[in-house]
Amino acid sequence: MGLSISEVAMKFGFSRTIISRVYREYRESGKTSNLRHRCGRKKIMQERHQRRLTRIIKRDKRATLPQIAADFNAGPSTSVGVRTIQRNIIDMGFRSRRATRVPLMNARCWAGVPVFLALQCMCFTHFY
Numbered sequence: 001m002g003l004s005i006s007e008v009a010m011k012f013g014f015s016r017t018i019i020s021r022v023y024r025e026y027r028e029s030g031k032t033s034n035l036r037h038r039c040g041r042k043k044i045m046q047e048r049h050q051r052r053l054t055r056i057i058k059r060d061k062r063a064t065l066p067q068i069a070a071d072f073n074a075g076p077s078t079s080v081g082v083r084t085i086q087r088n089i090i091d092m093g094f095r096s097r098r099a100t101r102v103p104l105m106n107a108r109c110w111a112g113v114p115v116f117l118a119l120q121c122m123c124f125t126h127f128y
Contacts, residue, residue, distance in 0.1 A: 053088060057094060065085060
């Protein structure tokens with residue numbers, strides 16, 4: 001009727017130790033689920049808060065963290081600190097960016113300018 005522990009382990013891809021531990025716990029206490037995922041401190045920012053935070057960030061991409069926190073706390077949700085906002089922004093994948101200064105023309109570009117101008121002059125003088 002049933003499968004052996006080794007057969008169950010092979011079928012589901014778990015080790016024999018895990019299968020035997022779960023089976024023993026079921027026989028002794030009748031429980032089949034692990035309730036450890038419920039312990040620890042609850043998250044203050046739910047998924048709907050994170051969606052709201054995403055909208056605030058996308059509305060003004062140049063806003064600082066205190067500005068974002070003030071805008072977020074102005075709404076109906078729970079009041080959170082700047083560090084909590086920062087942690088959630090990083091967890092959501094947003095990164096800070098800084099504009100880099102790039103020279104308009106570097107040495108390699110300047111080296112090709114006379115050749116380009118000479119070709120342009122030859123093309124324009126040919127038609128006149």
